[in-house]
Amino acid sequence: MLPIYKNVDSMKKAVTQIDEDFDKLASEAASCTVCPGMSGRSAVLSRLNGSLSASVLFIAEAPGRQGADRTRKPFYGDKSGENFERFLESVGLTRNEIFITNTVLCSPRSETGANRRPLASEIGNCRGFLRRMVALLNPGVVVTLGAVALDATRALEQHEIKLRSGVGMVHEWNRRLLVPLYHPSPQVIAATRDFKQQMGDFAAVGEAIRRIEREGVGRGCE
Numbered sequence: 001m002l003p004i005y006k007n008v009d010s011m012k013k014a015v016t017q018i019d020e021d022f023d024k025l026a027s028e029a030a031s032c033t034v035c036p037g038m039s040g041r042s043a044v045l046s047r048l049n050g051s052l053s054a055s056v057l058f059i060a061e062a063p064g065r066q067g068a069d070r071t072r073k074p075f076y077g078d079k080s081g082e083n084f085e086r087f088l089e090s091v092g093l094t095r096n097e098i099f100i101t102n103t104v105l106c107s108p109r110s111e112t113g114a115n116r117r118p119l120a121s122e123i124g125n126c127r128g129f130l131r132r133m134v135a136l137l138n139p140g141v142v143v144t145l146g147a148v149a150l151d152a153t154r155a156l157e158q159h160e161i162k163l164r165s166g167v168g169m170v171h172e173w174n175r176r177l178l179v180p181l182y183h184p185s186p187q188v189i190a191a192t193r194d195f196k197q198q199m200g201d202f203a204a205v206g207e208a209i210r211r212i213e214r215e216g217v218g219r220g221c222e
């Protein structure tokens with residue numbers, strides 16, 4: 001959802017500013033070496049993450065070994081990505097209409113090279129990038145994928161939403177709408193929230209979009 005501009009010139013200026021701010025942010029992230037445990041990894045943040053005019057921002061946990069860290073495109077190239085795309089399609093969304101980022105921009109790995117959960121220190125170190133990404137996109141809808149991402153939004157602006165009780169519901173948060181969902185990984189689908197349940201939860205994303213279109217929440221509406 002784009003803001004309402006006074007004229008074409010002011011719209012072009014604003015779009016250019018967003019482009020410039022994003023390039024600066026992505027460049028800073030690309031050269032960031034703050035986390036010792038991310039040595040050898042690099043931030044997944046580029047135009048491949050989605051549209052800078054998106055009104056829906058998805059926040060996941062971290063780039064996966066077989067997915068985003070390998071392909072440089074979030075939720076692409078692994079089973080989590082396949083699941084995610086099917087959920088996205090179910091609410092009529094395409095990747096061109098959304099932006100996807102992560103709580104930590106680099107891929108956390110164990111000593112054996114497997115995916116691991118990001119450390120609290122890594123989440124804290126990367127919080128500035130997440131905060132700037134939310135401010136830059138100013139989306140009407142934020143969708144978190146998993147508890148780590150939901151906790152990360154709480155650190156940006158306090159809320160009391162819990163994943164177990166608040167999943168698949170539309171919440172008001174930080175002058176926008178927040179939809180908490182489970183992560184679409186095969187592990188979560190097998191152990192915690194199955195495919196059919198997650199498909200049902202995703203309907204709340206469509207509901208949130210219809211609501212911002214009706215009520216005008218988010219970018220340009222502050």
Ligand code: SF4
Nearest residue numbers: 032034035106125126
């Ligand atoms: S996870 Fe974030 S803070 Fe840590 S090194 Fe990567 S970009 Fe920097």
